[in-house]
Amino acid sequence: MEIKNILACVDSSEYSSAVMHFSAYIAKNLGARVCGLHVIDILQLEGPFMYDISGALGFEPFSNFSSKIRAVLEEKGNNILISFEEISKGLGVEFEKFMDVGVVSRTILEYEDKCDMTVIGRKGVNEQYDRGILGTNIESVLRKAKKPLLIAPRHFYTFSTVIACVDSRDPSRSVYDYAKYFAGVFDLPLKAVFVNNRKKEEDLSYYGDVDVIDAKTVTDGLEGYIKQFEKPLVCIGAYAKPKLIEIVLGSTTENLLKKDLEVAYLVIR
Numbered sequence: 001m002e003i004k005n006i007l008a009c010v011d012s013s014e015y016s017s018a019v020m021h022f023s024a025y026i027a028k029n030l031g032a033r034v035c036g037l038h039v040i041d042i043l044q045l046e047g048p049f050m051y052d053i054s055g056a057l058g059f060e061p062f063s064n065f066s067s068k069i070r071a072v073l074e075e076k077g078n079n080i081l082i083s084f085e086e087i088s089k090g091l092g093v094e095f096e097k098f099m100d101v102g103v104v105s106r107t108i109l110e111y112e113d114k115c116d117m118t119v120i121g122r123k124g125v126n127e128q129y130d131r132g133i134l135g136t137n138i139e140s141v142l143r144k145a146k147k148p149l150l151i152a153p154r155h156f157y158t159f160s161t162v163i164a165c166v167d168s169r170d171p172s173r174s175v176y177d178y179a180k181y182f183a184g185v186f187d188l189p190l191k192a193v194f195v196n197n198r199k200k201e202e203d204l205s206y207y208g209d210v211d212v213i214d215a216k217t218v219t220d221g222l223e224g225y226i227k228q229f230e231k232p233l234v235c236i237g238a239y240a241k242p243k244l245i246e247i248v249l250g251s252t253t254e255n256l257l258k259k260d261l262e263v264a265y266l267v268i269r
Contacts, residue, residue: 001181003148007035007115009108009141010080014154015121021156022264023119024088029185033094036084037111038077040070040101074099105140112147119150122257142238146269148178153262160231164192165222165252166210168202171237175268176207179235182266191229195221219255226261235266 008023010016020036027034081097088095100107112118120138142149164179166172176192183190192207195218204210215221226234238253253267 005115
Protein backbone atom coordinates (compact mmCIF):
# COMPACT_ATOMS: atom_id res chain seq x y z
CA MET A 1 0.00 0.00 0.00
CA GLU A 2 1.57 3.26 -1.11
CA ILE A 3 0.12 6.70 -1.76
CA LYS A 4 2.48 8.85 -3.82
CA ASN A 5 0.11 11.01 -5.87
CA ILE A 6 -2.90 12.78 -4.34
CA LEU A 7 -5.53 14.32 -6.59
CA ALA A 8 -7.11 17.33 -4.90
CA CYS A 9 -10.20 18.85 -6.52
CA VAL A 10 -10.76 22.54 -5.85
CA ASP A 11 -13.20 25.27 -6.80
CA SER A 12 -14.16 28.59 -5.22
CA SER A 13 -16.28 27.08 -2.43
CA GLU A 14 -15.55 27.36 1.27
CA TYR A 15 -14.86 23.63 1.34
CA SER A 16 -11.97 24.00 -1.09
CA SER A 17 -9.82 25.69 1.52
CA ALA A 18 -10.18 22.56 3.64
CA VAL A 19 -9.38 20.38 0.59
CA MET A 20 -6.15 22.34 0.02
CA HIS A 21 -5.01 22.05 3.61
CA PHE A 22 -6.01 18.40 4.06
CA SER A 23 -4.24 17.45 0.83
CA ALA A 24 -1.02 19.27 1.70
CA TYR A 25 -1.11 17.97 5.29
CA ILE A 26 -1.57 14.36 4.20
CA ALA A 27 0.98 14.65 1.39
CA LYS A 28 3.60 16.06 3.75
CA ASN A 29 3.22 13.11 6.10
CA LEU A 30 3.12 10.52 3.31
CA GLY A 31 5.93 12.06 1.26
CA ALA A 32 3.47 12.34 -1.62
CA ARG A 33 2.90 14.79 -4.45
CA VAL A 34 -0.28 16.87 -4.73
CA CYS A 35 -2.01 17.23 -8.08
CA GLY A 36 -4.35 20.22 -7.81
CA LEU A 37 -7.27 20.06 -10.24
CA HIS A 38 -9.73 22.82 -11.08
CA VAL A 39 -12.49 21.94 -13.55
CA ILE A 40 -14.39 24.64 -15.41
CA ASP A 41 -17.91 23.32 -15.68
CA ILE A 42 -18.76 23.04 -19.37
CA LEU A 43 -22.41 23.53 -18.51
CA GLN A 44 -21.56 27.12 -17.56
CA LEU A 45 -20.22 27.68 -21.07
CA GLU A 46 -22.62 25.73 -23.23
CA GLY A 47 -25.79 25.14 -21.25
CA PRO A 48 -28.96 27.12 -20.42
CA PHE A 49 -26.85 29.28 -18.13
CA MET A 50 -25.20 30.91 -21.13
CA TYR A 51 -28.49 31.44 -22.94
CA ASP A 52 -29.98 33.09 -19.87
CA ILE A 53 -27.02 35.40 -19.23
CA SER A 54 -26.41 36.38 -22.83
CA GLY A 55 -30.13 36.90 -23.44
CA ALA A 56 -30.44 39.12 -20.38
CA LEU A 57 -27.55 41.24 -21.62
CA GLY A 58 -28.83 41.39 -25.21
CA PHE A 59 -26.03 39.28 -26.75
CA GLU A 60 -26.25 36.41 -29.19
CA PRO A 61 -25.44 33.19 -27.36
CA PHE A 62 -21.95 31.84 -28.09
CA SER A 63 -20.87 34.77 -30.26
CA ASN A 64 -17.95 36.17 -28.28
CA PHE A 65 -19.64 36.25 -24.89
CA SER A 66 -18.92 32.59 -24.20
CA SER A 67 -15.19 33.08 -24.82
CA LYS A 68 -15.16 36.06 -22.47
CA ILE A 69 -16.88 34.08 -19.74
CA ARG A 70 -14.38 31.27 -20.26
CA ALA A 71 -11.48 33.69 -19.93
CA VAL A 72 -12.89 34.99 -16.64
CA LEU A 73 -13.40 31.45 -15.31
CA GLU A 74 -9.89 30.44 -16.36
CA GLU A 75 -8.39 33.42 -14.56
CA LYS A 76 -10.42 32.61 -11.46
CA GLY A 77 -9.36 28.95 -11.61
CA ASN A 78 -5.72 29.88 -12.06
CA ASN A 79 -5.85 32.12 -8.99
CA ILE A 80 -7.32 29.25 -6.96
CA LEU A 81 -4.54 26.92 -8.10
CA ILE A 82 -1.87 29.53 -7.34
CA SER A 83 -3.18 29.81 -3.77
CA PHE A 84 -3.19 26.02 -3.52
CA GLU A 85 0.40 25.86 -4.76
CA GLU A 86 1.48 28.37 -2.11
CA ILE A 87 -0.10 26.28 0.66
CA SER A 88 1.53 23.08 -0.59
CA LYS A 89 4.97 24.53 -1.14
CA GLY A 90 4.76 26.24 2.24
CA LEU A 91 4.75 22.74 3.72
CA GLY A 92 7.49 21.55 1.41
CA VAL A 93 5.11 19.45 -0.67
CA GLU A 94 5.64 18.88 -4.39
CA PHE A 95 2.74 20.38 -6.32
CA GLU A 96 1.48 20.21 -9.88
CA LYS A 97 -1.57 22.09 -11.10
CA PHE A 98 -4.13 21.11 -13.71
CA MET A 99 -7.08 23.01 -15.17
CA ASP A 100 -9.58 21.43 -17.52
CA VAL A 101 -12.99 22.08 -19.05
CA GLY A 102 -15.70 19.44 -18.98
CA VAL A 103 -18.44 17.79 -16.98
CA VAL A 104 -17.01 18.19 -13.48
CA SER A 105 -17.58 14.70 -12.06
CA ARG A 106 -16.56 12.96 -15.28
CA THR A 107 -13.35 14.98 -15.55
CA ILE A 108 -12.41 14.27 -11.94
CA LEU A 109 -12.85 10.54 -12.53
CA GLU A 110 -10.62 10.73 -15.60
CA TYR A 111 -7.83 12.34 -13.59
CA GLU A 112 -8.38 9.88 -10.73
CA ASP A 113 -6.82 7.11 -12.81
CA LYS A 114 -3.45 8.88 -12.62
CA CYS A 115 -3.41 9.16 -8.82
CA ASP A 116 -3.52 6.94 -5.74
CA MET A 117 -6.05 8.89 -3.72
CA THR A 118 -8.54 11.71 -4.28
CA VAL A 119 -9.54 14.54 -1.95
CA ILE A 120 -12.79 16.40 -2.54
CA GLY A 121 -14.98 18.75 -0.53
CA ARG A 122 -18.28 17.59 0.89
CA LYS A 123 -20.02 20.41 -0.96
CA GLY A 124 -19.07 22.42 -4.00
CA VAL A 125 -19.37 25.98 -5.18
CA ASN A 126 -23.13 25.62 -5.78
CA GLU A 127 -23.90 24.18 -2.35
CA GLN A 128 -26.80 26.57 -1.78
CA TYR A 129 -28.59 25.02 -4.76
CA ASP A 130 -27.97 21.39 -3.86
CA ARG A 131 -30.96 19.75 -2.28
CA GLY A 132 -29.02 16.72 -1.04
CA ILE A 133 -26.64 16.57 1.89
CA LEU A 134 -23.78 16.10 -0.58
CA GLY A 135 -22.97 18.26 -3.57
CA THR A 136 -24.19 16.86 -6.90
CA ASN A 137 -20.71 16.45 -8.40
CA ILE A 138 -19.31 15.05 -5.17
CA GLU A 139 -22.06 12.46 -5.02
CA SER A 140 -21.32 11.33 -8.58
CA VAL A 141 -17.61 10.97 -7.83
CA LEU A 142 -18.32 9.14 -4.60
CA ARG A 143 -20.44 6.55 -6.37
CA LYS A 144 -17.96 5.86 -9.18
CA ALA A 145 -14.49 6.46 -7.73
CA LYS A 146 -12.17 3.45 -7.71
CA LYS A 147 -9.42 4.87 -5.50
CA PRO A 148 -9.59 5.87 -1.83
CA LEU A 149 -11.62 9.07 -1.56
CA LEU A 150 -11.22 11.54 1.27
CA ILE A 151 -14.29 13.71 1.76
CA ALA A 152 -13.30 16.94 3.48
CA PRO A 153 -15.61 18.77 5.88
CA ARG A 154 -16.04 22.53 5.80
CA HIS A 155 -13.04 23.25 8.04
CA PHE A 156 -9.55 21.76 8.13
CA TYR A 157 -8.09 20.09 11.21
CA THR A 158 -5.16 17.83 12.02
CA PHE A 159 -6.14 14.26 12.84
CA SER A 160 -6.13 13.11 16.46
CA THR A 161 -7.43 9.56 15.99
CA VAL A 162 -8.04 7.12 13.16
CA ILE A 163 -11.30 5.16 13.30
CA ALA A 164 -11.87 2.02 11.21
CA CYS A 165 -15.53 1.03 10.78
CA VAL A 166 -15.38 -2.74 10.37
CA ASP A 167 -17.46 -5.89 10.15
CA SER A 168 -16.80 -9.53 9.28
CA ARG A 169 -16.95 -9.11 5.50
CA ASP A 170 -13.71 -9.43 3.53
CA PRO A 171 -13.84 -5.91 1.98
CA SER A 172 -13.78 -4.52 5.52
CA ARG A 173 -10.17 -5.65 5.80
CA SER A 174 -9.15 -3.08 3.20
CA VAL A 175 -10.75 -0.37 5.34
CA TYR A 176 -8.81 -1.55 8.37
CA ASP A 177 -5.55 -1.84 6.41
CA TYR A 178 -5.83 1.75 5.21
CA ALA A 179 -6.76 2.94 8.69
CA LYS A 180 -3.77 1.12 10.14
CA TYR A 181 -1.53 2.63 7.47
CA PHE A 182 -2.66 6.18 8.22
CA ALA A 183 -2.44 5.65 11.97
CA GLY A 184 1.14 4.45 11.56
CA VAL A 185 2.20 7.31 9.29
CA PHE A 186 0.63 9.98 11.49
CA ASP A 187 1.59 8.21 14.74
CA LEU A 188 -2.00 8.23 15.98
CA PRO A 189 -4.13 5.82 17.99
CA LEU A 190 -6.19 3.41 15.90
CA LYS A 191 -9.72 2.49 16.91
CA ALA A 192 -11.69 -0.30 15.25
CA VAL A 193 -15.44 -0.26 15.80
CA PHE A 194 -18.13 -2.79 14.97
CA VAL A 195 -21.85 -2.16 15.40
CA ASN A 196 -23.71 -5.32 16.35
CA ASN A 197 -27.26 -4.64 15.24
CA ARG A 198 -28.09 -8.25 14.42
CA LYS A 199 -27.22 -9.61 17.86
CA LYS A 200 -25.04 -12.43 16.54
CA GLU A 201 -21.37 -13.22 16.85
CA GLU A 202 -19.07 -12.34 13.95
CA ASP A 203 -15.43 -13.17 13.34
CA LEU A 204 -13.52 -9.97 14.01
CA SER A 205 -10.18 -11.58 14.85
CA TYR A 206 -8.41 -9.85 11.93
CA TYR A 207 -8.75 -6.47 13.64
CA GLY A 208 -7.35 -7.22 17.09
CA ASP A 209 -9.06 -5.08 19.71
CA VAL A 210 -12.47 -3.96 18.49
CA ASP A 211 -14.99 -1.75 20.25
CA VAL A 212 -18.33 -3.51 19.83
CA ILE A 213 -21.39 -1.27 19.96
CA ASP A 214 -24.96 -2.47 20.31
CA ALA A 215 -27.41 -0.31 18.40
CA LYS A 216 -30.65 -0.60 16.45
CA THR A 217 -28.93 0.51 13.25
CA VAL A 218 -25.30 0.56 12.16
CA THR A 219 -25.58 4.24 11.25
CA ASP A 220 -26.84 5.25 14.69
CA GLY A 221 -24.16 3.18 16.38
CA LEU A 222 -21.36 4.70 14.32
CA GLU A 223 -22.69 8.22 14.76
CA GLY A 224 -22.69 7.90 18.53
CA TYR A 225 -19.22 6.36 18.53
CA ILE A 226 -17.65 8.97 16.23
CA LYS A 227 -19.05 11.81 18.36
CA GLN A 228 -16.86 10.62 21.24
CA PHE A 229 -13.73 11.72 19.38
CA GLU A 230 -12.44 15.13 18.40
CA LYS A 231 -10.95 15.54 14.94
CA PRO A 232 -10.92 11.91 13.80
CA LEU A 233 -10.19 10.43 10.40
CA VAL A 234 -13.08 8.02 9.84
CA CYS A 235 -12.32 5.14 7.46
CA ILE A 236 -15.38 3.43 6.07
CA GLY A 237 -16.16 1.13 3.17
CA ALA A 238 -18.58 1.12 0.27
CA TYR A 239 -19.31 -2.52 -0.18
CA ALA A 240 -22.04 -2.72 -2.79
CA LYS A 241 -21.29 -4.58 -6.00
CA PRO A 242 -19.58 -2.36 -8.62
CA LYS A 243 -22.64 -1.85 -10.82
CA LEU A 244 -25.00 -1.34 -7.90
CA ILE A 245 -22.74 1.18 -6.21
CA GLU A 246 -23.22 3.58 -9.13
CA ILE A 247 -26.93 3.60 -8.36
CA VAL A 248 -26.99 3.53 -4.59
CA LEU A 249 -23.97 3.76 -2.30
CA GLY A 250 -23.77 1.30 0.57
CA SER A 251 -26.62 2.42 2.80
CA THR A 252 -24.54 2.77 5.97
CA THR A 253 -21.94 4.96 4.29
CA GLU A 254 -24.56 7.13 2.62
CA ASN A 255 -26.62 7.49 5.78
CA LEU A 256 -23.58 8.34 7.87
CA LEU A 257 -22.55 11.08 5.44
CA LYS A 258 -26.04 12.54 5.76
CA LYS A 259 -25.48 13.01 9.49
CA ASP A 260 -23.36 16.07 8.82
CA LEU A 261 -20.86 15.30 11.57
CA GLU A 262 -18.22 17.62 10.07
CA VAL A 263 -15.48 15.01 10.15
CA ALA A 264 -13.12 13.78 7.44
CA TYR A 265 -14.14 10.47 5.87
CA LEU A 266 -11.85 8.16 3.93
CA VAL A 267 -14.11 5.98 1.77
CA ILE A 268 -12.51 2.73 0.61
CA ARG A 269 -13.64 0.41 -2.15
